[in-house]
Every structure is written in structure tokens, then in C-alpha cells.
Amino acid sequence: MKEKDNKKGLSVAIIVGIIVLLLVAIGDIVVNYVPLKEIFSKNVKYVTEKEVTVTDTGIRDAVSKLYNASVIVEVGSTKDKLSGWGSGFVYKKDSKYGYIFTNHHVVEGAKYIKIVLADESEVEGELVGSDEYADVAVVKIPADKVISVAEIGKSKDVLVGDTIFAIGTPVSLEYSFTVTRGILSGKNRMVEMTSSSKGSSIFQTSGDSWYMNLLQIDASINSGNSGGPLANSNGQVIGITNSKLSSSTMSGTSIENIGFAIPIEDALAVAEYLESNGKVTRPVLGVTMTSVEDAEYNGVTISDKITSGAVVTDVSSGSTADDAKLKKGDVITKLDDYNIKDYKYLKYYLYRYRVGDKVKITYIRGDKEKTVEVTLKN
Numbered sequence: 001m002k003e004k005d006n007k008k009g010l011s012v013a014i015i016v017g018i019i020v021l022l023l024v025a026i027g028d029i030v031v032n033y034v035p036l037k038e039i040f041s042k043n044v045k046y047v048t049e050k051e052v053t054v055t056d057t058g059i060r061d062a063v064s065k066l067y068n069a070s071v072i073v074e075v076g077s078t079k080d081k082l083s084g085w086g087s088g089f090v091y092k093k094d095s096k097y098g099y100i101f102t103n104h105h106v107v108e109g110a111k112y113i114k115i116v117l118a119d120e121s122e123v124e125g126e127l128v129g130s131d132e133y134a135d136v137a138v139v140k141i142p143a144d145k146v147i148s149v150a151e152i153g154k155s156k157d158v159l160v161g162d163t164i165f166a167i168g169t170p171v172s173l174e175y176s177f178t179v180t181r182g183i184l185s186g187k188n189r190m191v192e193m194t195s196s197s198k199g200s201s202i203f204q205t206s207g208d209s210w211y212m213n214l215l216q217i218d219a220s221i222n223s224g225n226s227g228g229p230l231a232n233s234n235g236q237v238i239g240i241t242n243s244k245l246s247s248s249t250m251s252g253t254s255i256e257n258i259g260f261a262i263p264i265e266d267a268l269a270v271a272e273y274l275e276s277n278g279k280v281t282r283p284v285l286g287v288t289m290t291s292v293e294d295a296e297y298n299g300v301t302i303s304d305k306i307t308s309g310a311v312v313t314d315v316s317s318g319s320t321a322d323d324a325k326l327k328k329g330d331v332i333t334k335l336d337d338y339n340i341k342d343y344k345y346l347k348y349y350l351y352r353y354r355v356g357d358k359v360k361i362t363y364i365r366g367d368k369e370k371t372v373e374v375t376l377k378n
Contacts (some may be wrong), residue, residue: 006252006320013229016142017173017311028245045054046188050240057062059163059181059233059235060166060183061169061235062165062231062232062233062234062235063165064150064235065234066089066151066167066229066231066235067118067167067177067179068117068118068119069089069090069091069118069147069148069149069150069229070087070089070116070118070167070228071087071088071089071090071152072085072086072087072088072114072116072153072173072176072177073085073086073087073088073100073102073106073113073114073115073125073139073227074114074115074116075106075107075110075112075114076110076111076112076114077110077111077112078111078112079112079124081112083113084106084226085106085128085169085173085224086102086103086107086168086169086226086227086228087101087102087167087168087169087225087226087228087229087241087242088100088106088115088139088226088228089101089150089167089228089229089237089241090146090147090148090149090269091149091150091152092149092152093143093146093149094143095143096142096143097140097141097142097143098113098140098141098143098145098146098149099128099138099139099140099238099275099360100138100139100140100242101126101136101137101138101229101267101271102137102139102227102240102357103135103136103137103226103227103240103242104131104132104134104135104136104137105132105226105242105328106137106226106227107127107130107137107139108130110127112124112125113126113139115139115141115145115178116176117145117146117147118147118177119147121145123141123142123145125139125140125141126139126140126141127139128140128274128278129273129274129275129278129280130279131270131274131280131282132195132213133210133282134212134262134266134267134270134280135193135212135242135243135262136240136262136266136267136270136271136274137227137274138271138275139237140272147302148175148368149197150229150231150236151209151235151236152236152237152268153231153232153236153237154238154264154265154305155187155238155239155263155264156263157232157238158232159184160184160185160187160234160297161183161184162183162184162232163181163182163183163232163233164182164183164184164217164220164230164231164232164233164238165179165181165182165219165230165231165233166179166182166220166221166225166228166229166230166241166259166261167179168221168225168226168227168228168338169220169228170221170222170223170224170225171219171223171224174291175224178217178221178225180221181219182217182218182219182220182243182257183217183218183219184215184216185216185217185218185258185263186215187215187216188213188215189213189215189216189260190211190212190214190345191211191213191214191243192209192211193209193210193211193212193243193261194208194209195209198253209344210344210348210351211344211345211347211348212260212262213263213266214242214260214261214262215230215238215239215260215261215262215263216245216259216260217230217241217259217260218257218258218259219259220259221244221259222244224366225241226241226242227241227242228240228241228245229241230261234301237264238261238263238264239261239262239263239267240264240267241260241261242260242261242262243259243260244258244259244260245259250315258348273310273328281355281378282350282351282355282378283320283340283350283351283353283354283377284319284320284356284378285319285350285376286315286318286320286377287312287313287314287315287316287319287326288312288314288315289312289313289343290306290313290343291310291311291342292306292307292309292311292342294311295311298311299313300312300328300329302329302331302364303366303367305367306331306364308333308340308341308342308366309331309332309333309340309342309363310329310331310332310338310340310342310343310346310355311329311331311343312326312328312329312330312332313328313331314328315328318376319377320375320376320377323374323375323377324361324374325372326361326363326372327365329365330363330365331363331364331365331366332346332361332362333362333363333364333369334351334360334361334362335349335350335353335359335360335361335362336359336360350376353376354376355376355377356375356376357372357375357376358373358375358376359373359374359376360372360373361374362374
């Protein structure tokens with residue numbers, strides 16, 4: 001409403017605004033519909049009335065389904081020295097334990113883990129396993145302490161534009177179990193992550209870096225939301241919130257509502273390893289790599305016609321790459337049918353395989369394309 005609007009118009013707008021709020025707050029109601037164009041008409045001769053039934057329960061039923069499965073994950077060196085927290089949720093339960101998903105960067109380095117459940121009860125958690133590259137951790141608690149288990153959905157069934165919501169404890173423990181709502185803004189976002197002593201952060205310039213394939217959301221998430229559930233409008237978990245873009249990550253550029261979550265299918269695949277072995281054993285090619293743009297800087301000369309791929313700068317003796325007869329200057333362009341844009345994509349796709357799997361490596365040597373099949377080692 002602009003300032004120049006007259007008082008009559010302002011009064012009408014306020015009334016309409018109140019109605020909209022009430023429609024969100026209450027369930028089934030019947031209202032008399034009056035077209036706004038008739039209200040503002042100078043020569044009103046008649047008003048058309050129409051009975052409309054409005055149903056809007058928002059996502060409260062979906063939130064209720066998931067709320068009691070959500071937890072706070074507090075971490076520290078001892079029970080009396082807690083230094084941080086994140087979020088999480090119970091994703092399954094057996095006769096002995098309830099299993100909780102959270103992020104690796106939430107529990108990284110923790111000696112003690114405290115789980116706070118939705119009824120404010122507390123219990124010590126035991127780390128089952130954690131994986132930095134997937135940013136997934138599994139914590140277990142006694143089964144009799146579990147209030148509820150989350151229903152698991154499928155991220156692949158959720159479409160861009162669909163309603164989603166997140167539950168977590170952002171910024172302060174005073175805001176525990178905060179619910180935020182939004183839409184799925186995008187899928188298959190390849191987000192660059194970097195290892196650091198403080199966990200994984202976005203768009204850093206140093207350290208070991210890799211890509212994660214994430215869901216993009218516009219629901220508000222902040223520090224403390226990490227590890228919490230992302231759910232569809234039916235209250236089924238489709239992801240684990242883990243990161244967001246912020247002004248500090250983009251050279252001061254103002255950024256709002258660009259958050260990310262790990263697809264639940266990826267998290268469950270990692271959980272299988274963590275539950276059985278406590279860690280994920282990934283295959284290793286045994287190469288040092290660089291980008292096409294930095295090849296010359298790293299002492300490698302390649303054809304000007306090559307615009308993408310992972311450039312090999314060194315090969316470890318006895319490695320998978322050594323078995324494949326790769327050598328310095330080769331440019332890897334495919335793993336099976338996966339196109340390799342640069343070395344970070346190579347790492348991302350390589351981590352989809354298991355040790356012992358056979359894979360076809362396509363590479364360019366000089367101006368010739370070659371393909372070799374090898375068995376992946378660790």
C-alpha cells in the first residue's frame with residue numbers, strides 16, 4: 001500500500017489483510033465473497049455474493065507427524081563442557097537402539113554427544129559413524145528413549161516448486177525445534193565443499209575440496225539447523241539440511257534464502273556403511289589432478305582443443321591409475337557414462353562406486369581418445 005492511498009482504501013486493505021491471515025490460521029470456514037472492484041467503484045449498483053468454502057491447514061499436520069522425531073544434537077569435550085550444537089532426527093529404530101541422522105560437521109571432533117528430544121528429555125548419544133565427504137553422521141540412543149521415528153520419503157518424487165519445510169534449532173537453543181517453510185527451489189545443484197578444521201563450508205579456496213549433489217531450498221535455515229530434517233508436505237523426510245549461501249561466501253554480495261540439503265537417498269546409502277563399519281571406504285584412483293585451466297601452471301602441456309576434464313599431474317605406483325597405465329598429461333573425460341568437467345567432478349562420480357567395482361575410464365592422451373577398464377582399489 002503506497003502512502004498516497006486515501007484512508008478509505010487503507011481501511012479496506014487492512015480488512016482484506018486480516019481475512020487472509022485468518023484463512024491461514026483456521027480450518028474450514030464459509031465467507032461472503034465481495035469483488036474488490038465493486039468496493040472501489042464510485043457507482044455501485046449491485047454486489048455479487050458468492051459462497052466459498054476455504055480449506056487451509058497449512059502444513060501443521062505434516063509438522064506434527066515429524067516434530068517428535070526431531071532432536072537437538074549438542075556436542076563437546078565432556079558432559080559438562082558442551083561447545084556447540086546442531087539438529088537431527090530419528091530415522092529408524094530396532095529393539096535396542098534408535099538411530100539419528102545429523103551432519104558430519106556437527107559431530108566432528110566431539111568427545112561427548114547429548115541428544116535432546118522434543119519432550120525436552122536428554123540422553124547421551126553414541127557416534128555410530130561419520131563421513132566428511134557425504135557430510136552425514138549417525139548417532140544412536142537407547143530405543144526406549146525414542147519418542148517417534150520419522151517417515152522417510154523420496155527426494156526424487158518432489159518437484160521444483162513443491163512445498164517443503166525444515167525443523168531445527170537455529171542461532172540459539174532458545175529457538176529449539178523451529179519450523180520454517182518454503183519451496184524446493186532446485187535439484188541436482190553441484191555445490192563445492194571444502195574441508196576445514198571447522199567442518200565443511202561452501203566456496204572456500206583452500207584445502208581438500210569436492211562437489212556434493214544437493215537440493216536447493218528457500219526455507220530459512222541458519223547455523224544450528226545443520227543435520228535437521230527437510231520434509232515434503234506430507235511430513236516425509238526427503239533430505240538433511242547442511243549448508244547455505246551467505247554474504248560472506250560471495251564477497252559481500254547480499255544473499256537471501258539459498259539453502260541446501262542432502263537428498264535422503266544419498267544419506268541412507270552412506271548410513272549402510274556407517275552402521276556396518278563405522279566409516280565409508282571409498283575407491284581411490286591414485287592420481288594427483290588439476291584443472292584444464294591450471295594445467296600449464298602445474299607443469300603439464302595439453303592441447304588447446306581440450307576445454308574440460310581432469311588433468312593428471314602424477315600417478316601413484318601400484319594404484320588403480322597405475323593399473324590403467326595412466327600417466328602425467330592424460331586428461332580424464334569420462335568414468336563410464338559420467339562426463340568429467342574437472343577433477344572435482346571426477347571425485348564426485350568416483351565416490352558413487354565401491355571398492356572392487358569395474359569402471360571404464362575415458363581419457364585423452366595427446367590428440368587421441370582412449371578407453372581402459374580397471375578394477376577400483378582403495
